Amino acid sequence: MVTIKDVARLSGVSIKTVSRVVNNLAEISPETRKKVQQAILELGYQPNTTARNLVNGQTNTVGVIIPHSADYIFTHPFFTQVLQGIAEELSANNFNLLLHLAHDKAPYASLYSQRKVDGLILMSIPIGDPNLQGLEENGVPCVCTCRISETNNSTSWVDADFAGGVEQAIEHLISLRHRRIALLAGPMSLVSVRLRALGYRNALQKHGLPAADGYILEGDFTSESGHALAAKAMKDPNPPSALICGDDMMAFGAMQALKELGYGVPEDVSVIGFDDISLARFSSPPLTTIRQDTYEKGRKAAETLLAFMRDKQNATPRQIMLETSLITRNSTASAKN
Amino acid sequence: MVTIKDVARLSGVSIKTVSRVVNNLAEISPETRKKVQQAILELGYQPNTTARNLVNGQTNTVGVIIPHSADYIFTHPFFTQVLQGIAEELSANNFNLLLHLAHDKAPYASLYSQRKVDGLILMSIPIGDPNLQGLEENGVPCVCTCRISETNNSTSWVDADFAGGVEQAIEHLISLRHRRIALLAGPMSLVSVRLRALGYRNALQKHGLPAADGYILEGDFTSESGHALAAKAMKDPNPPSALICGDDMMAFGAMQALKELGYGVPEDVSVIGFDDISLARFSSPPLTTIRQDTYEKGRKAAETLLAFMRDKQNATPRQIMLETSLITRNSTASAKN
DNA sequence: ACGTTTACTGACAACGTTGTCATTAAATTA
DNA sequence: TAATTTAATGACAACGTTGTCAGTAAACGT
Structure with a gap:
């Protein structure tokens, strides 16, 4: 391995001078600089x-944490896009990404205490994760790409307005004269899922529609789960005429199940997804589908973390909510009756 | 920050002794060990x-390289699964993953020469990437998750049998009496795509069918591209009765285009994908679709790299080809006439 | 002509750990 | 009893870089 010593020897200067050239520090005479640069080039x-x-006491590296329990996260396009947003923002700022x-x-937590990273981005952390508290107590710079509880505001996060998104979807369905709307939700251990349910209940209540609890079904964000839940929902004696799904993958599974059961989409049942993959x-x-800007979510999370790490003293938790928008395509239509 | 010195001071031993306890080295008297462990716990x-x-001259970190040019890679489920395979294998071996x-x-290349990583896994490197050659010359341990040329055998890779996969697909279509089969391919700058085309030509030739070059269309692995190419293919005066797509995303786009044009799938046109996402x-x-085990591809690539790094001396290039299998569902049926 | 500033450079310590080698005391052997 | 092995520990250098501070020579001011 070529070290700074080798360069110093070849160019006949001290290692400190080489360091100065490499880091563009202080005044160096043009001849010396040239000599050193020459040696650097020659030795590679x-x-x-x-x-x-x-010596600098930092790593220029950010750790991106994926909960291993959530197996579906890797097969989920949503995840990749958040990751892309993070990766590009970090890359643009010359930071490394440790997955x-x-x-x-x-x-x-040990990633930070062992000095492998300078800060953390937490993807999809479930409610009440005990590790998280330890991080905050130790002043570890960290940002979540999801809320970690409905009330907590000591943690920084960047997340979509899930409640608002679902409300938009329900407004749309109600304008199409739907009155029996089911929610095929993700795992209730995630705040994002609870917020979707909150938006669902709020919107229905606003229009004086009963928010029948049997109309909220819990799944896990996979197509398989959407498939199963749709079948279950349609078995109801008073089956829904519209399904709002926790994400697009579930929506695809749901549409497939509806077709298998002989329901036309959207003639018989309307289906709405979430994400817009x-x-x-x-x-x-x-x-x-309800669009959320996943790329931007990742980008903003990285941006927020970088700002924290730059100024650890004045770091106060920052919470960013990203707007959603309803993308209307052909899986929704007027209710039949 | 708590250092080994602090532990040494508190427990009244030398730093070297603390180091020995931490690393479980040599013989340490039970009392000393206990004393030190106590101090470690107390100080955290x-x-x-x-x-x-x-001091060890290594990082226990593997770099996973994503060509930034290939924007589609991040929206591609395929990518995430390879990544998952890599991530889990590395994690199981206590290696870090630098994305x-x-x-x-x-x-x-600088990731290695700057000692940020001990080895590299290259995802989806295009043909003739100049960086790659430099790596080999410098003895950088690296493994590709794709072949980087049809002939090169100085580089290690793990990849699917693309030619064989397409041949399986064509056998299937021919058994369904299809004779006009088009290939909606990915970008020809990738070897994997060229190999698919090779398999396509070989299989047709084997059955005495003309491999009309107009039947090979070049796209880019996105649904949009599948959509556009399918429309183009059907404009042929003698349109195909079956489409083999470069990947499943393209197949989805193609099926959508066919429906828009009034073709039934599979009644009028059969469609086959690649990957089985x-x-x-x-x-x-x-x-x-033609299934390839993407998770295993990632896992094996990581495994191969780890073996290399363990024994750099005797490292000879290793090339692993993974079998594909045809998963028959409902997008293929007998040819009409 | 002499002191003072300025521009440039280098010696050495430090970062927190592990490796090498020496040292001590106890245990074993002759 | 003396010599030798063994077990347990520590002093110090090393890894490759940057920070601190001091040093030298030239340029400047009076």
Whole structure:
């Protein structure tokens, strides 16, 4: 390995002078600079990041934490886009991205205390995760891409307005004269899912419609689960005429189940998804869905974290809610009767 | 920050002894060990990874390189599953995963020469990438998740048998009496795409069918591109009765286009995808597709790389081809005439 | 001509850990 | 009893870089 010493020897200066050239510090005479640069080129010298990190006391690395329990997260286009937003923002700021699968043997808190990273971005942390509290107490810079409780405001997060999104969807359905609307929700252990249910209840109440609890079904964000829940919903003696799904994957599964049961979409049943993943345009029928800007979610989370790490003293929790918008396609139509 | 010195002071031993306890080295008297462990617990000491890496001359980190040019890669379920395979294998071996977006300002070769990683996994590297050659010359341990040329065998890779996969698909279509089969391919700059075309030509030739070059259309792995190419293919004066798509996303787009043009799938036109992403089961109709085990691809790539890094001396390139299998669903049926 | 500033450079310590080697005391052997 | 092995521990250098501070020579001011 070529070190700064080798460069110093070849160019006949001290290691400190080489360091100055490499880091563009202070005044260096043009001849010296040239000489050193020449040697660097000749030897192909590259500074050793580890050594730098040790003296600088930082790593220029951000850890992105994925809860290992949530297996579906990897098959979910939503996840990848958030990750892309994070990755590009970090890359633009010359930060490294350490992708970490959280599980019991590798708790994510140690990433910081072992100085592998300077800060953390937490993806999809379930409610009441005990690790999280420890982070805050130790002043670890961190940002969540999801709310971690309905009330907590000591943690920074960037998240979509799930309640508002579902309300938009229900307004749309009601304008199409639907009155029996079911919610095929994700796992209730996630705040985002609870907020969707909240929006659902609020909107129905606003229009004097009963929010029958049997109309809220709990699943897990996979197509399989959407498929199963739709079938279950339609078995109701008074089956819904519209389904709002926790995400687009569930919506695809739901539409498939409806077809298998002989229901036309949207003639018999309207279906609305959540996310607007790229495939939503290409399902049959193309899916009406509540769009959230997942890329921006990731980008903003990274941006927020970078700001924190730059100014750890004045860091106060920041909470950013991103607007959703309803994308109307062909999976929704007027109610039959 | 709590350092090994603090632990040494509190427990009244030398730093070296603390180090021995932490790393479970040599013989330490039970009393000393207990004393030190007590101090570690009391202070909440965690070893500093950067300092360790510096003296050990390694990072226990693997870089996963994503070509930034390939924007579609992030929206592609395929990518995430390979990544999951890599992530889990690395995690199981206590290695860190550094996710790196390759672009001009951040060439991936420097990740190794700057000692940020001990080895590299290259995702979806285009043919003739100049960085790659440099890696090999410098003895950087690296494995590709795709072949980087038809002939090169100095690089290690793990990849699916694309040619064989397409041949399986064509056998299936021919058994359904299809004779006009088009290939909606991905970008020809990728070897995997060229191999699919090779399989296509071979299989047709084997059955004495003409491999009309107009029947191979080049796209880019997105649904949009599948949509556009299908429309184009059907404009042929002698339109195909079956479409083999470069991946499932393209197949979804293609099916949508066919429906818009009034063709029934599979009554009028059969469609076959590639990958078998989780959604393939839930399209309408459910998609017949060539399955590749993307998770295993990632896992094996990581496994191979880990083996290399353990034994850099005897490292010879290893090339692993994974079998594909045809999953028959409802998007294929007998040819009409 | 002499003091003072300025521009440039280098010696050395430090970051937190592990490796090498020496040291001590106890245990074993002759 | 003396010599030798063994077990347990510590002093110090090293990893490759940056920060601190001091040093030298030239340029400037009076």
